Amino acid sequence: MELLSMGGYGAYVWTAYALTFGVIIICVAQGRRRHRRVFDDLRSRLRAASERSK
Amino acid sequence: MSDREPELPGLLDGLVCVIRRDLHLAWRRPGDVLNPLFFFAIVSTLFPLAVGPDAEQLALNGPGVLWVAALLAALLSLNSLFLNDYEDGTLEQLLLSPQPLPLLALAKAIAHWLVSGLPLVLVSPLVAMSFQMPARSTAVTMLTLTLGTVSLSLLGSIGAALTVGLNRGNALLSLLVLPLAMPVLIFGARTVSLAAAGDATAAGVYFLGAYCMLALTLAPFATAAALRISNE
């Protein structure tokens, strides 16, 4: 089936698509990770500050 | 006793005053003028040494190397454009003066060009000759370099204003100015190559002229805005 070979251009086409989806996934993951990190960081700071003041 | 209002300095006075001051200071610190010039000369010497004496090769790559060297030399001298004024408080005075800040920013850029760009243009025929570039390309080389270095001084002043006083501002300045300078480099080098080959160069010269005009009219405002932001 010409699915994989793409008329001989398979390597080019599939690499391009793989890169595209790879980058999209990286962007999504990076964004979520960063949000998580900022949130948790703030939380632990606040917790530490509130424990200190007890 | 006079009841006449003291005359405030006009726009042209402000422009000329800043330019004269910068030229004065440059005169007292010859290194400011000579450093970029020496850099230009050194790069120009290293190129034939590295590439070999083959005249055709040199002439072929000459325009490109000439332009890259000019660009790097200009970048070298941009960092100190506002730095000294920032450190001794003059920048604050400029910001407070009744003269429009874009005008003063333009004056700084002009002074910078006179000190760093113009010497490059004047020296360029010698460098072109050492690259075995044909004599017929000299006029175009000087013209395009003039337009290019003026643009660089103007665009560079924006970058210098944005990064004044920052750590490692030097490298950052180059990164900021580079994308703006790329079209100048491309068209400048390309046009000189065309001139060397004897082809028509009008298009490239027009483009460089247009870019220069754009920089001349817009850059001072951007520089002024950047100076205010950097000095809050």
Place this chain on the structure above:
Amino acid sequence: MWTFLHKLSSPPHFYDLAAKMIPWFAAGSLLLIAYGTVAGLFFAPPDYQQKDAFRIIYVHVPAAYLSMMAYVVMAVSAGIGLIWRMKLAHAVAAGAAPLGAWFTFLALVTGSIWGRPMWGTWWEWGDPRLTSELILLFLYFGYMALRAAIDDTARADRASAVLALVGAVNVPIIHFSVEWWSSLHQGPTLIRVGGPAIEPVMLWPLLAMILGFMLLFVALLLGRVRTEVLFRERRSRWVRKLVYPEETA
């Protein structure tokens, strides 16, 4: 309407509203990209000249459009932040930059991959569109580097805003470069006098991909702006209450 906009510019309202909007944009983009990819890869017929290699268009063109769109979003919001001094606008600009850089990188790389079999070269230094897209990438890098170099958030916001606006001149140059100069790059396919120069069965997946990428960009951007807002407002009551509710209990 004005109340809505006014509320929108208030950080806590934005934070909540964005959280609600993101799933919709994400779902929409997922559907469109899924359709566009499948249709583009399998249902569109091979191109007369380029055979199956033309299918790269379905990732390359959306990436290129978005690389420019992201810059426009960045520059406009930076300008709004600069002129009207809206912190949220600056946060949008900050969030758009890395996304724009990624799209530009994608456009350049997929373009290079496409160029190899078509033009016989991975890169063509003389081509105006390639060069101006590369310049765009450097503009993004410069923007992000300037932000990173300035500690004071307000100064970083405003300085990078000036930079973004200065670099905005490049965007029309990229778009029109293929018309102004002779180039390996083909001329405009979609936005041109006389309508798109491409067959409908090939066009629909492309439009879907472009729209899908746009929705994706919005979803990603909203997410990043939320994070940015959370960080910038970290000292405010609403953030403290949100992050560590036990404190005010």
